[in-house]
Amino acid sequence: MSSDFHQSATENLHVSAFETVITPRQLKEALPLTPMAERTVSQARAAIRNILHGRDPRLLVIAGPCSIHDFGQALAYAEKLAALREELSGEMEIVMRVYVDKPRTTVGWRGYLTDPHLNGAYDFGGGLKLTRELMLQINDLGLPVATELLDPFVPQYLFDLLSWVCIGARTAESQTHRVMASAVSAPVGFKNGTGGSLKIAVDAAVAARSPHAFFTITDDAQACIVHTRGNPDGHVVLRGGSAGPNYQADSVAEAARLLELAHLTPAVVVDCSHANSGSDHTRQHLVWQDALAQRRSGSPALRGVMLESHLNPGKQSIPADLTDLQYGVSVTDACIGWEETETLLRSAGT
Numbered sequence: 165m166s167s168d169f170h171q172s173a174t175e176n177l178h179v180s181a182f183e184t185v186i187t188p189r190q191l192k193e194a195l196p197l198t199p200m201a202e203r204t205v206s207q208a209r210a211a212i213r214n215i216l217h218g219r220d221p222r223l224l225v226i227a228g229p230c231s232i233h234d235f236g237q238a239l240a241y242a243e244k245l246a247a248l249r250e251e252l253s254g255e256m257e258i259v260m261r262v263y264v265d266k267p268r269t270t271v272g273w274r275g276y277l278t279d280p281h282l283n284g285a286y287d288f289g290g291g292l293k294l295t296r297e298l299m300l301q302i303n304d305l306g307l308p309v310a311t312e313l314l315d316p317f318v319p320q321y322l323f324d325l326l327s328w329v330c331i332g333a334r335t336a337e338s339q340t341h342r343v344m345a346s347a348v349s350a351p352v353g354f355k356n357g358t359g360g361s362l363k364i365a366v367d368a369a370v371a372a373r374s375p376h377a378f379f380t381i382t383d384d385a386q387a388c389i390v391h392t393r394g395n396p397d398g399h400v401v402l403r404g405g406s407a408g409p410n411y412q413a414d415s416v417a418e419a420a421r422l423l424e425l426a427h428l429t430p431a432v433v434v435d436c437s438h439a440n441s442g443s444d445h446t447r448q449h450l451v452w453q454d455a456l457a458q459r460r461s462g463s464p465a466l467r468g469v470m471l472e473s474h475l476n477p478g479k480q481s482i483p484a485d486l487t488d489l490q491y492g493v494s495v496t497d498a499c500i501g502w503e504e505t506e507t508l509l510r511s512a513g514t
């Protein structure tokens with residue numbers, strides 16, 4: 165940890181340390197994209213684009229833990245999901261949620277990327293290495309990876325490994341995130357705001373479609389300005405809001421209408437969790453079934469569904485003694501367990 169930073173009467177008054185960290189180039193040289201991972205990402209991005217733009221009738225399914233907190237458990241989940249992805253590939257394009265950077269309503273554990281040891285040590289360098297290794301191994305299984313884009317410098321380290329990216333409900337209105345999304349090589353879904361505003365998500369997709377310029381770092385961690393071309397694959401993720409759920413047909417139709425008005429492809433993903441389930445994992449199946457019924461009744465805009473799912477159902481608080489953690493149970497939002505995940509995914513075609 166370096167304490168060598170400039171302090172004057174007007175700056176760094178609330179800072180205790182600056183700490184240098186591995187550069188994007190060093191991380192990518194230590195853990196390079198494998199040929200298999202490159203194939204997984206390229207093929208999944210193309211498939212997801214085709215689904216979003218209505219050229220592939222299959223369902224996009226983004227399933228996985230609310231947050232990753234254990235490497236081995238994440239990989240055990242990935243192995244099961246990779247097998248199911250293969251089996252159900254005629255009906256759906258399955259992508260795994262590998263969410264490592266968590267936005268908190270106030271405070272709380274911020275995820276595997278920033279605090280991989282779950283102990284408040286904020287070992288970002290370790291979190292970057294573990295996350296890249298995990299995402300590589302999952303891609304090497306042939307299973308594409310999805311994550312939430314939260315921290316502005318993370319894309320340089322990890323985004324060659326991502327097939328689908330989300331801007332969450334707490335940041336969809338943020339210009340910083342919208343302009344970053346304009347640079348992302350994968351399709352980006354924008355959640356409606358926590359208050360329920362659909363306009364926030366549609367405005368975000370409109371903003372991200374345009375070219376922008378913003379501050380970031382190069383692969384060598386040199387401060388730079390990146391000039392972007394704009395992301396043509398922005399879409400909306402309905403996650404409910406403080407007034408209640410918004411997965412129903414009228415909300416999907418309204419989202420599609422607003423996207424079309426903005427000259428964007430009317431592509432909508434329904435999140436079965438968060439405010440659509442009242443954060444009650446035992447209600448996710450109701451949203452899943454409703455979304456599938458909408459598709460069966462011919463709703464063309466509903467192109468994808470998100471599930472928060474882990475090896476075991478429910479959630480747990482992070483205990484003081486980490487050996488007390490229950491195996492495969494979420495440490496953030498409650499998830500459905502693997503058994504129910506498998507049942508729901510298999511039921512999609514019936």
Ligand SMILES: O=C[C@H](O)[C@H](O)COP(=O)(O)O
Pocket residue numbers: 230266267268269270271272438496497
């Ligand atoms: O998806 C996860 C959570 O809903 C989000 O990170 C907010 O969590 P919190 O309200 O527990 O802080």
Ligand SMILES: C=C(OP(=O)(O)O)C(=O)O
Pocket residue numbers: 230263267312331332333334355403438
């Ligand atoms: C934080 C998440 O969702 P939201 O932004 O909808 O709260 C999430 O999907 O992990």
